[in-house]
Amino acid sequence: MQSEKVVIVVGGDQTDVAALVHRYSASHRLVGADRGALTLAGLLADFDAAIGDFDSVTPAEMEEIKKKSRICRVLPAQKDETDTEAAIAYAIETFNPEEIILLGAFGGRLDHLMSNLWLAFHPLLQGMAGKISLMDRHNSLRFYMPGSYVLEKEADKKYLSFIGMTPIKKLTLTGVAYPLHGKDYDYPIALVSNEFEENGMRFSFESGLLAVIQSTDKRK
Structure with a gap:
C-alpha cells in the first residue's frame, strides 16, 4: 500500500485550524474527528472522512458533515476509544500514513488535551517515532x-x-x-x-x- 500524509482535525481549539487546513489540503488526506469534521465541512467542498459519535453536533450540522465527507463513520457514544483514537486508527488502516498531523489538539477541555498528549503511549502509534505531530500556529510537537x-x-x-x-x-x-x-x-x-x-x-x-x-x- 502506498504511504500518504494525513491531517486529522480534532475537537479542541479551532482558532488556527483554518489556515493550517488550507496549507495542507493539497498534499494531505483530511480526516475530521467529531467536531473537527464540522470544521472541515465549513472550510472545504469535500474531505476524506468524518469519524466520531457526533454527540456535540446538531442534526443540521450532521447533515452538512455527511454531505461533505466521502466516508462518514458514526460511532456509539459509549465506547472504549476516543473519537481521536478512532480517527487515527482509520487513518492508519486506510492510508498507511508516513505522517499524521493533529490540528485542534490544543486548547478546549483539559482532559481532551491530556488524552491527546497520552496518545504517545498508545499501541496504535508504536513505530511512528517522529511521524506524528500535534500542531497549531504557534506550536508543533512530535x-x-x-x-x-x-x-x-x-x-x-x-x-x-x-x-x-x-x-x-x-x-x-x-x-x-x-x-x-x-x-x-x-x-x-x-x-x-x-x-x-x-x-x-x-x-x-x-x-x-x-x-x-x-x-x-x-x-x-
Whole structure:
C-alpha cells in the first residue's frame, strides 16, 4: 500500500485550524474527528472522512458533515476509544500514513488535551517515532522513541523544548544554545526554551519517550 500524509482535525481549539487546513489540503488526506469534521465541512467542498459519535453536533450540522465527507463513520457514544483514537486508527488502516498531523489538539477541555498528549503511549502509534505531530500556529510537537535524529528549524518558530514523557537516558543535544552530552534524567522533566544555533540540530537518547516542541510566543 502506498504511504500518504494525513491531517486529522480534532475537537479542541479551532482558532488556527483554518489556515493550517488550507496549507495542507493539497498534499494531505483530511480526516475530521467529531467536531473537527464540522470544521472541515465549513472550510472545504469535500474531505476524506468524518469519524466520531457526533454527540456535540446538531442534526443540521450532521447533515452538512455527511454531505461533505466521502466516508462518514458514526460511532456509539459509549465506547472504549476516543473519537481521536478512532480517527487515527482509520487513518492508519486506510492510508498507511508516513505522517499524521493533529490540528485542534490544543486548547478546549483539559482532559481532551491530556488524552491527546497520552496518545504517545498508545499501541496504535508504536513505530511512528517522529511521524506524528500535534500542531497549531504557534506550536508543533512530535514524539520520539530512542535513537538519533536530525531536526530542522521551522522558520516561524523561535524556541525548542525537550519534554521527557518518561525517565530519559543518555540525552545528547548538539547545535543548540544549551547543549547536553549523555545526560540521564530519572524522572519526567521539561527542558524548555532552548534555541537552534543554526537551521538544524541533532539529538539522541537511549531509552524513554521524548516530546520535542518548536514554538513561538503568541502575539496579539
